[in-house]
Each structure stands twice: as C-alpha cells, then as structure tokens.
C-alpha cells in the first residue's frame with residue numbers, strides 16, 4: 247500500500263477541479279497539509295476565495311484560484327494556460343455531481359450535454375493535458391472521482407451514471423497504461439457523501455426531513471480525501487466505504503437486469 251508523505255512524488259503543485267467545497271476542498275486541505283501548493287478551480291468566486299484563504303492560513307502553502315465553468319468547452323485550455331508555469335504533480339478531478347435525479351426526457355438536451363462536457367470531455371482533456379507532462383517527468387498522480395452510480399444503469403441516473411462509468415473506465419485504463427511510469431492513477435468510487443452539493447440535491451428532492459436525519463450516514467469528505475491520498479498508489483480503483491475497497495462491483499454476480507433494477511430502486515442514494 248502506498249502513501250503520500252512528501253511533495254516529491256506529487257508536488258510541488260496540485261490542482262483540484264471542483265476544489266472549493268465538499269470532497270474537493272477536503273482534498274485541497276489534505277494536499278496542502280502534505281506541503282503541496284494547490285490550485286483550486288470552481289465557479290462561485292466568493293466560495294472559492296474563502297476556501298483558498300482558509301487553506302493558506304491553515305497550511306502556509308501557496309494557493310491559487312481559477313474561476314471557470316468546467317462545463318464550458320474551452321475550460322481545460324483556459325486552466326492549462328492559467329497554470330502553464332507551474333509544475334503540476336497531482337490532479338484531482340472532483341467536480342461531477344448532478345443537481346437532481348430526474349427522468350431522462352424531463353431534462354432538456356443542453357443540460358444533458360453540459361453534464362457530459364464537464365464529466366467526460368473535460369476529464370479526458372485534464373488527463374491528456376496534465377497527464378502528459380507527468381508521464382514525461384516519470385512521477386505524479388491523477389485522481390478521478392466517480393460514483394457507485396457507475397456500477398450499473400438506473401432510472402433517473404442515465405446521463406449521470408453514464409458519465410461516471412466513463413470516468414471509472416478512463417481511470418482504470420490510464421492506470422493500466424501508466425503503471426510503471428511513476429504516475430499513479432486512482433478511480434475513486436464514492437457513495438452518498440455529506441457535501442453542500444449533495445445536501446442541495448436532497449433538499450431539492452424534499453428528502454431533507456425535519457431534524458436532518460436524512461443527512462445521517464453520509465460519508466465524511468475529510469475521511470474520503472485522507473483515505474484516497476493515503477492510497478494514491480493502490481489503484482486502479484478505490485471504493486470508499488467498502489469492506490473491500492479494491493474489490494469489485496457490489497452487485498457481484500447479479501445479472502445485469504437485476505443490477506439495473508436494484509440501481510433504479512436506490513437511485514437517489516447512489517448519486
């Protein structure tokens with residue numbers, strides 16, 4: 247099992263795409279605590295700037311912010327330009343949650359396509375643009391955050407689940423190609439997690455009952471980031487919260503039809 251203990255393997259700079267709250271900012275704190283300077287990417291400038299200020303104050307590393315929409319087609323080119331003079335040794339692509347579980351035809355086509363742009367095209371572009379110099383250098387790390395929704399299709403999860411399956415397969419494939427190159431790739435599979443984004447989804451779906459019990463049992467973003475940073479070299483896949491985090495799909499030997507029906511029943515719980 248590998249651990250990240252120095253900036254040597256994964257520094258001197260890291261990028262967290264979707265790094266201003268939830269799992270992303272937890273990664274940024276974890277990286278900064280290990281001496282890695284961080285670039286945070288997100289859309290809402292006040293949230294981004296306050297996350298950056300807290301990381302600077304707490305860890306004393308350099309922090310830069312790049313405000314952009316990862317769903318815009320030129321986002322990764324802009325990010326590469328904004329960080330051109332930095333040596334990026336770790337890239338965490340975290341942004342990826344859906345705002346709501348909704349039937350496929352009840353959502354307009356542009357919204358589906360923008361999810362695909364942020365969760366697939368931009369992830370691929372990040373891996374290509376930032377992975378190439380890492381492989382050339384012979385060191386680095388790439389974390390693609392994915393979801394239990396990647397394990398099988400499910401009603402109201404069509405585009406989200408498909409994009410997360412894309413991320414899982416992309417991470418596993420790059421792990422297979424880059425193993426031995428010095429660059430660690432991890433496909434990080436998450437279940438329900440206590441993030442601002444997930445709370446907004448629960449609230450929008452009216453599942454946030456009085457007393458907030460619905461928030462109980464959600465995974466903790468800091469636990470996730472710490473575990474993932476400790477296991478960057480234990481890819482291709484890390485399933486947070488599983489008894490066997492490097493094991494297979496929780497659907498095991500179920501046939502595809504039963505897996506899809508089970509996923510459909512638990513749709514809200516798997517995003």
Ligand SMILES: NC(=O)c1ccc[n+]([C@@H]2O[C@H](COP(=O)([O-])OP(=O)(O)OC[C@H]3O[C@@H](n4cnc5c(N)ncnc54)[C@H](OP(=O)(O)O)[C@@H]3O)[C@@H](O)[C@H]2O)c1
Nearest residue numbers: 264266267268288289290316342343393438439443444517
């Ligand atoms: N939370 C869960 O229960 C859960 C379960 C399974 C998997 N996951 C996965 O875990 C990851 C993190 O999820 P999350 O719940 O923390 O929510 P998230 O919305 O994916 O991530 C929040 C962070 O990403 C930024 N972000 C979101 N969309 C962006 C965009 N278009 N451009 C730039 N930045 C963007 C947010 O800032 P701005 O909003 O200001 O842009 C914030 O910094 C996702 O990949 C998700 O699929 C989460």
